[in-house]
Amino acid sequence: MKQSTSIQDYLKRIYELTEDGSPASTNDLARELNISAPSVTGMIQKLAAEKPALVEYQKHQGVMLTPIGKKAALEVIRHHRLLEVWLVQTLGYSWDEVHEEAERLEHVISEDFERRIAAALGHPTRDPHGELIPTADLKMPVDDSTPLSALRPNQFATIQRVNAQDPNLLRHLVGLGLTPGIQIEVMEYSSFDNNLTVKAGQKIIVLGLNITTKIFVEIK
Amino acid sequence: MKQSTSIQDYLKRIYELTEDGSPASTNDLARELNISAPSVTGMIQKLAAEKPALVEYQKHQGVMLTPIGKKAALEVIRHHRLLEVWLVQTLGYSWDEVHEEAERLEHVISEDFERRIAAALGHPTRDPHGELIPTADLKMPVDDSTPLSALRPNQFATIQRVNAQDPNLLRHLVGLGLTPGIQIEVMEYSSFDNNLTVKAGQKIIVLGLNITTKIFVEIK
DNA sequence: CATAAAATTTAGTTAAGACTAAATATATTT
DNA sequence: AAATATATTTAGTCTTAACTAAATTTTATG
Incomplete structure (x- = not known):
């Protein structure tokens, strides 16, 4: 098994x-x-x-x-995401560094280890990128977020998760101040290149489709 | 490499x-x-x-x-022992539980991870069993301990390390109060079966060779 | 010191999981 | 609908690291 x-x-x-x-x-x-x-x-x-x-x-x-394959997948994903939280919280990893380490650890930790870190972390529901963590009984919580790419001018939203692992992209987003929890307003949309101009904090930022499809938000 | x-x-x-x-x-x-x-x-x-x-x-x-093989071995041993300390200190593992988990983790952690836990733990020199941890530059500190089996009546000593992984044996030793740091006095020796009778705290305990060769002490 | 016992090595297989080259099936275009 | 392009599968190979059975070497014994 x-x-x-x-x-x-x-x-x-x-x-x-x-x-x-x-x-x-x-x-x-x-x-x-x-x-x-x-x-x-x-x-x-x-x-x-x-x-x-x-x-x-x-x-x-x-x-x-199959349902059995899905359980097995969710087990690995739960490991991965709990490990990411743990690495960030207890060892000071940044969100662009955790993926690679978790990728190797996820395969070797015991169920006991999983339970211990989950408890030590207070049973977190999201990883450092805002991704939902499968529950202990291996159900994936429902995600109600929308890709930023679907928003249009005058919409307000909060960043919920960033679906990316590339360290360079992640560091770029930190530089732009685009991390989970941040409030944004869509200023402009270009139907030609699908660029979105958004306001995050003081900054006005133009984002291409490559980025806006990876940022998921909760619309206000 | x-x-x-x-x-x-x-x-x-x-x-x-x-x-x-x-x-x-x-x-x-x-x-x-x-x-x-x-x-x-x-x-x-x-x-x-x-x-x-x-x-x-x-x-x-x-x-x-070879010297190169030795470095590689010490690297793995350093990982293992640091992980054991880490699991005990931060996740509440007991000394009989850590070995198996560390055995799998030791192969997959990065050098970065190693550095981070070493720093977080204050660069420990011994693992939970009292075994010496190879230094960051992969030298094994010199061990000046003596197997308990070499002691004779009227000798006093402090337990320095226990060279065993078997969880049952380790739990047995905890039950007897024989853990690193504990002071003991040798009361009797039997040349027939090599049993040692020792006093640890209040307890008088008879130990066979199988145990006395695994407990290493510093003679007082 | 010859022989039996024990330890070690050689030879040949197996399983997992990757690969390339070639064949085939599906999808797209004109 | 035929022709081409793309996606997928089949067939066969390679590497790693295990295994068993048999051969050989070393060690121990009578």
């Missing part, structure tokens, strides 16, 4: 890619995992053949997680 | 088995690692063939670590 590190990575990526309800394609998975497409096909077939199956798979149609 | 988990385990065990200056035998290594002897031979040959070599190996003569 305990999966290898690489199986856990597959399940986690499949979870992320199927959050919208549509199956994950072999190619998308290959890209996300930095693994060749044929290797991905092989692993998917293996996961689908397990008893009980961890994924549902039809040739050329992509993969979805 | 970064070794696999299993190579790290080999190096660590070889370090422990060669601390007395004599080479580690294939069989001893196999037993310590829970791996078959032929597998051990294979791995040893591989480690000896690396450039630079991690071990010195002559057929049928056992293995020793």
Whole structure:
């Protein structure tokens, strides 16, 4: 019942890619995992053949997680996000440094360790990027946020989460003052390049689609 | 230059088995690692063939670590022991619970993580069992302790370290009040079974060789 | 010191999980 | 709807690190 590190990575990526309800394609998975497409096909077939199956798979149609696969994925994601909070709170990591460390630790911590850090941290519900942490019974809380890219001028919002791991992007956002909890107002929208001009604190900032699709907000 | 988990385990065990200056035998290594002897031979040959070599190996003569292999081993041991302190101090693990968790974590933490916990803990010199922690520049501090088994009646000593990982034994010792820092007096010695009768606090305790060779003391 | 026992190594397999090259299926374009 | 482009799968290989069975070397014993 305990999966290898690489199986856990597959399940986690499949979870992320199927959050919208549509199956994950072999190619998308290959890209996300930095693994060749044929290797991905092989692993998917293996996961689908397990008893009980961890994924549902039809040739050329992509993969979805079975309920069991989903539990396993949420377990890894819970580990990852709790670890991120823990690294930031107790060891002074910054939000652009935690991802890589958590990525390795998530596979080796015990359930006991998980319980201990969750308790020590006061059972946090979000990681340092504002992402929701799956509950101890492995349910993902419902997320009511909207991508910033969907907002238009004169809308006010609070940043809830930033769906990114790239340290450079994260540091850039800190520099701009765009972190969870921050209030913003949309000033302008350009339909040509989908740029949004937003006001955060005193700053007026122009953001491209690449950034606005990664920032999720609660509309005021 | 970064070794696999299993190579790290080999190096660590070889370090422990060669601390007395004599080479580690294939069989001893196999037993310590829970791996078959032929597998051990294979791995040893591989480690000896690396450039630079991690071990010195002559057929049928056992293995020793090269200076480079020793550094690598001390790195893993430093990780392990710092993690044990960390788990006890910040997450409330008891000394019989830490070993297993540290055993998995030691292979995946970054040098940055190592530095952060070392600093957060105030650069401890011993782990929860009293074992010395290799320094940041990977030197093992000299150990001046004596096995309790070498003491005789009327000698007084302080327990410095307990060289054991078995949770049952460790809990047993806590029950007997035999933990690092505790003062003891040797009352009796039996040359027949090598039992020692010691006084720790109020208690009078008879200990077999299996235990007295694992407890290391500083003679008063 | 010859022989039995124990330790070690060699030889050959296996499993996981990656890879490339080639084949095939699906999707897109004209 | 045919032709092309893209995505996916199949087939076969490689590496790591384990295994067992058999051969060999070393050590211990009679």
